Amino acid sequence: MTRDHILDGLKESLGGDFTPVKPLGAPWRRALIVLPLWLIIAGLVLAMFGFRTDYDKLGPEATWSFGLIQLLVCFLLFIGALKSSIPARGSAPIVWAGLLLIGLSTHLTTSWLSFNISPGWAEPGRELKSGLACLSAILIASSLPFLMGVLLLRAGLPLQPRVTGTLLGFASGLAAEGAWRLHCPITSWDHILPFHSGALLAGLACGLLFGVYSARNRLGAAR
Amino acid sequence: MDKSKSDREAAGSKGGAQEQDRLIDLMMAYQAGDVRAFEELYHLLGPRLYRYLIVKTLDRTWAEELLQETFLQIHRSRRTYLPRRPVSPWAFAIARHVFLMASRSRWRRQSREEPLEDESPDLPVPPEADGWAELSQVWRALRELPPDQREALIMHHYYGLSFREIGGVLGIRAGTAKLRAHRGLLRLRQWLEPDSVTVGPKQATTYRGPLDS
Numbered sequence: 001m002t003r004d005h006i007l008d009g010l011k012e013s014l015g016g017d018f019t020p021v022k023p024l025g026a027p028w029r030r031a032l033i034v035l036p037l038w039l040i041i042a043g044l045v046l047a048m049f050g051f052r053t054d055y056d057k058l059g060p061e062a063t064w065s066f067g068l069i070q071l072l073v074c075f076l077l078f079i080g081a082l083k084s085s086i087p088a089r090g091s092a093p094i095v096w097a098g099l100l101l102i103g104l105s106t107h108l109t110t111s112w113l114s115f116n117i118s119p120g121w122a123e124p125g126r127e128l129k130s131g132l133a134c135l136s137a138i139l140i141a142s143s144l145p146f147l148m149g150v151l152l153l154r155a156g157l158p159l160q161p162r163v164t165g166t167l168l169g170f171a172s173g174l175a176a177e178g179a180w181r182l183h184c185p186i187t188s189w190d191h192i193l194p195f196h197s198g199a200l201l202a203g204l205a206c207g208l209l210f211g212v213y214s215a216r217n218r219l220g221a222a223r
Numbered sequence: 224m225d226k227s228k229s230d231r232e233a234a235g236s237k238g239g240a241q242e243q244d245r246l247i248d249l250m251m252a253y254q255a256g257d258v259r260a261f262e263e264l265y266h267l268l269g270p271r272l273y274r275y276l277i278v279k280t281l282d283r284t285w286a287e288e289l290l291q292e293t294f295l296q297i298h299r300s301r302r303t304y305l306p307r308r309p310v311s312p313w314a315f316a317i318a319r320h321v322f323l324m325a326s327r328s329r330w331r332r333q334s335r336e337e338p339l340e341d342e343s344p345d346l347p348v349p350p351e352a353d354g355w356a357e358l359s360q361v362w363r364a365l366r367e368l369p370p371d372q373r374e375a376l377i378m379h380h381y382y383g384l385s386f387r388e389i390g391g392v393l394g395i396r397a398g399t400a401k402l403r404a405h406r407g408l409l410r411l412r413q414w415l416e417p418d419s420v421t422v423g424p425k426q427a428t429t430y431r432g433p434l435d436s
Contacts (some may be wrong), residue, residue: 006269006291014298020256023304085303086305087303087304087320089391090393091391092399094396
């Protein structure tokens with residue numbers, strides 16, 4: 001079967017635009033960008049607000065490792081998001097759900113461990129104020145990896161944009177929360193669940209909305 | 224397995240591997256800006272994508288339109304091809320995306336109109352089903368298969384994609400792809416060769432699917 005008329009039409013549409021392109025790097029390689037980004041966010045948090053007040057009690061190992069574990073999971077989620085933006089590299093919904101579950105359980109486990117080592121509560125009467133400060137700080141900090149992720153995704157072709165957006169949003173929140181943890185000494189559940197976990201879920205929702213928007217407007221190479 | 228059949232299969236898989244290597248080389252040359260590579264790629268991939276689009280659309284005219292759109296999309300997203308990976312699954316995933324986008328906008332435009340299905344859409348026939356019935360009957364039975372089973376069946380038995388590759392294209396698990404292809408083939412056989420398929424303790428002779436009508 002030869003369909004030369006289609007080929008002629010194609011060449012006409014492309015107008016001889018056969019500019020060489022550099023193939024995208026492997027998803028894990030491109031996802032490495034979150035590591036320096038996290039260091040920037042952590043550096044800014046520490047420069048502006050300083051270490052958590054219970055740093056000595058929690059110990060430097062626990063303080064840093066809890067943040068770094070979340071960074072590692074964020075890196076995996078980023079790889080998932082970038083992988084889903086390459087045709088034929090899609091995975092089943094159960095894989096994506098599993099990745100999100102790993103992220104959430106890591107966050108909850110590190111919070112539980114922090115509370116067990118160094119329990120801390122918000123000052124009486126300032127619970128809401130300090131909670132909202134944490135929520136907004138995490139959301140602002142998460143915008144940096146999120147925007148970088150959007151730039152990386154634009155180079156790809158997200159065929160499951162809702163999945164991609166959700167993973168990206170959650171990963172960004174996780175990285176930012178891990179960095180913010182270096183400063184915030186409040187480890188009680190009545191603070192962590194609504195404000196820290198809430199920020200993660202808000203990031204996830206933003207990512208999902210971005211995915212819906214992308215699906216309608218065909219971002220990336222899908223124009 | 225007799226010797227001639229195993230020789231044929233070995234030659235076929237060798238030819239398939241050679242063709243896959245050729246596609247990979249062409250795709251990389253195309254990324255480097257080689258127009259001739261694009262043309263050759265079109266001649267190698269075009270018929271496959273066209274038949275795949277027929278499987279999706281059941282309409283030759285629409286499949287031709289989508290073929291052109293698929294190649295435009297391939298051109299726009301040629302950066303997303305990762306060197307040395309199989310080209311066919313990547314191209315099928317893009318064709319599927321183009322079909323989904325087009326069917327969504329077509330559904331919006333023509334939701335109340337009758338579907339434009341082709342009576343003899345020239346569907347690709349899996350080699351297993353080649354001798355089961357007249358070609359027109361096989362086509363008719365293929366048309367009646369659930370779309371997800373038809374897609375997995377054709378991708379595996381006609382195009383030779385692995386279940387893992389099909390899973391990557393469709394965004395499902397390899398096991399699910401295998402199940403769909405297996406069920407599709409089984410159902411096709413039940414319809415076309417009812418006496419040869421046993422379902423449970425009895426033979427499936429009561430229901431002949433679309434060929435009964």
